[in-house]
Amino acid sequence: MDPQNADQKVPRCDLCEENVAQMYCSFCPTNLCKLCVGEHISDVYSKHNVVPLNMRKSTLLYPHCKIHSEEHCETLCEDCNIPVCSKCVASIRHERHQFVCLKALVNFKKKCMEKEKMQLQETIISSLKEIVSDLKSELGGIDGKYEKLTSDVTKHGEDWHREIDMAIIKRQTEIQEMRDKHKDTLTKQLNVIEKLISDVKESISKIEKVLHSNELLESLSFEIGSDESIKFPPKLNVKLPGFTPQNIQGQCLQLFSILSPLSITSEEHGYTIKTPRNLSSPPVKPLLDIPKVIITIETGYGDVYHITCFSDEEFFTHGDDKTIRLYNIEGKLLKSIQTKSENEPADITVIRRGDVVYSDAGTRTVNIVKNRKIDEVIRLYDWIPHNICSISCGDLLVFMSTEDKQKSKVVRYSDFKEKQSFQVDDQGKPLYSIGNLKHISENRNLDICVADNGAKAVVVVNQTGKLRFRYTGHPSRAKKSFDPVGISTDSQAQILIAECDNNCILVLDRDGKFLRYIDNCDLLYPWGVCVDKGDNLFVAESSGKVKKIKYI
Template structure:
């Protein structure tokens, strides 16, 4: 097993790479075993090596070196000169009468300022740019639709005319296409600029993270903020769609057939506004948590299903479950007792279950082609499909429903976003026109991540497929080796947590994979699971695993607050 990726292996000495780590050099940020401490200290005698127990790593402040006195470290800060100073500097005449502060005091003030600005970047500026990018994308989609309607109107009017005016019809449609392409190119360039800006902001956030996590004072002083520049939002480009005005069929054809008005693109620099930053007590920024080295089974609930498929959290105390029959059951987590049972309207088993933002149960029926919601124990049909069958459903942060479905002939798969019962968005192909999801009668489950990515576990493709909120492919995760059972990756259930981790159950390998929001494997959860299937997490990031093999739900703790 690879010690760099296994949570179960101990850390090894950076020098000999075999012995267990016991010490740490806070100066060089090197992990050491006891035997290698002396070797490390004489390897570079120009430094004062601060050797501490490994559990106290990064506890020693890394004072900056003095630019005037090379071997000295600066533990004070001259407020008037705005520079760190060493003891030798203080004995000179350069800083007589100047206000001096402890460098750690200045560091803490600087760190607080950086963290405050980083919070604004994370919670206000970057989300604003995400909204702007989504707005431009929606405008482009609407532009495509309206120009399509325009072409249809011209074509319909042209059908009333004789063959001799076909050339005129083609010419006008060409003008429409030219206008559309010009505006789309302008909007695409505008979107590219916004995406570049978002990338720059993300890079700045990442660099600040590195500086804040470090105790390297020089690195912190080198942090320069460009937050004011990022606050200058781009102009808002609003296309104007030309109108087609048909004429009566008489006289000169060009005048009578109709003409296009000119199209315009206007820029409104006041068109966008910064998102309002949420106050700290709203819980907008979740506490930072880290993965436990050893996940813990908290409790086990016996559901009575011969084959258990799905689990959905109603609250920290109650979970919904569904299995091989038509009954969906609500269980008390602490007591393990059955609280309520509801049968599907059609009598068929549900394909998937989820809980909406308002706490209502929603479920899909593959055979009946419906998506249904349970309110006050009454079942309402909210979506009925034609030529498609729903597989999995989830409720988004905005209150919409994401449904992944397969065509009747099993040759197509797609994700559709619904606002109430209205189709809002369809995701089916990548930028090259190739299908994003596999075909055939395979299990596919869906969830939304905290960054608004849409995540699908695609058993047929043996992959987790992740696209952004506008449907652009971000990555495919195809498993990690070695797997606990050394069998092919078989993703089924999928869920995310407050840290934007993506968790997917692997029925073949009797485990749950944890990956980060960019598709990097972090570790396995293997707590004696029996063919894990459906997954859900509660508000405290406890994981619930529906076990197909024994009909039980396991509650597992796998995160803890970062100290």
């Protein structure tokens, strides 16, 4: 062993940087040799907690308070979603806020991570390994199958005269080329699957690293995903070429034989995940029995129509004028953006890199705002853009209708170029009603959810545009018209719909099952809705107010 490398693995004292560390201060945190312990605690500060180095991992490392640097944060403020110390808890800044034990929260999250690790190991990895096994088995049998084809051609060729030898050679060459293409395609597919396995194992490794870490902030910042975020490659459907011998009646290649072409097609969702029966589903955050309004903000609009979260602390809105406004959760106006055409925006969204995008029905354009400069990125001629939504992959969804409002569709743009459109279902019937009020949101499972006010329904299609379900209201409110306007989704893939005339928010699960109403928060004509990363609901009311509601 290289002495230099061996020496680098031995932890050194952070004070003298020479002696081997034998102790550890879990408050600072600092590695110490025994000679430097006295110097480290010489300030007689009571918070120092020096333990033997081998006990380091058993000591929880609470984050330091950003306001009171001498204090550790053992509590999380649920309203502000930040760690706080005991002094912060007692301060006016957090008056009447709700708090939760940081250690308990991290323990819960680590349990979730354990379940996700199990999910990755026992479902994703096992499914991918089964695919690899099938591909290797298919690769192993390819030579035999193609050898039989070659043998059949050769045997048939023996019955022919010398003048057709070139035809035999040509057919054999075609078979070899198809075999090589077949093997090359399967090998590439095998490499993709093995790379995917490697990526999943890397995710497991990252989870294990966080699970064994005592850094609470590292655990809190870890974003938990699910097996739905693992995108399998398209499944290959291979149709082997076939050799059909012909009667010996001539000297041309066509009479010698018919060789069908090699057919390789892909099936986007051909692979499935096999979930063990004893593996439970990822934990779901429960809905509060009584949702509560955390804060109410006056926007200055007469009516607020749309809202989109810029961060957990800030949100963009637009209402009954030509201005898009950015507020923080304390109600302070941070920025105002006037539309280029001075028309009222049809809708607004924030794309992945943080820029604001808005649609302008008057100019038939979609525009992006960068550093207060407005650029046109989409211009339509036969269609008028209305509601828009940025989705997880970075693409943009635009609902549009014809000028006579007799046709409507949702179009997906990638880099502001049309990529996909959803207009009719499998039977050729229109997915959406005529009219221009269709708020859009992408769900966590990549479904596209549209609040179709004209149809009095919520229309949900999968990412390929296949209709999953239509929701037309809860039977208990049959006497009231279902009035969907704004729509958003949360981290649990729950769908939240603003019912304007009924002054409430409807909550559905990802499959359209009714979960509850949020109707106790004194909502007045709720129109736009969005959900931040902490699953706080923002509601834009036609009264000109925005309310932040805690419902999970």
